[in-house]
Amino acid sequence: MKKVQQLLDAKPSQIFSVAENSSVLSGLQLMMERNVSALLITKEDVLTGIFTERDYARKIILHGKTSADTNIHEVMTANPITVQPADSIEKCMQIMTDKHIRHLPVMKDGKLLGMVSIGDLVKFIIADQKQTISQLENYISS
Secondary structure, X not given: OOEHHHHXXXXXXXXOEEEOOOEHHHHHHHHHHHOOOEEEEEEOOEEEEEEEHHHHHHHOHHHOOOOOOOEXXXXXXXXXXXXXXXXEHHHHHHHHHHHXXXXXXXXXXXXXXXXXXXXXXXXXXXXXXXXXXXXXXXXHHO
């Protein structure tokens, strides 16, 4: 069973985060620059929330707020569900499916290690399945 740590090892180790008092607009600009759909929100290097495109759509636009005048902590999802490096990929998929979320911060001993997205999980599973198929084909043909 593959683990979250294996997925983290296979992807760039960048963590995109902003401080709680950042404006939503600055968060959106960072998301655009880095081509990501979620940011981790921190206060003094402690994870306090997550801000996603879904948060923007549901909590800014639909409530008539402006992204320049709203601090990200007002609309972030506080206390996000997290996983640990030793958790299985299957557990992550189950959490995402059950909770209707697309991003999971990865924590170990209170320290933020990274984040996995549904896209990361799908790519990882597909690559793993391709490798298994190749090994089986080699076994059968030998």
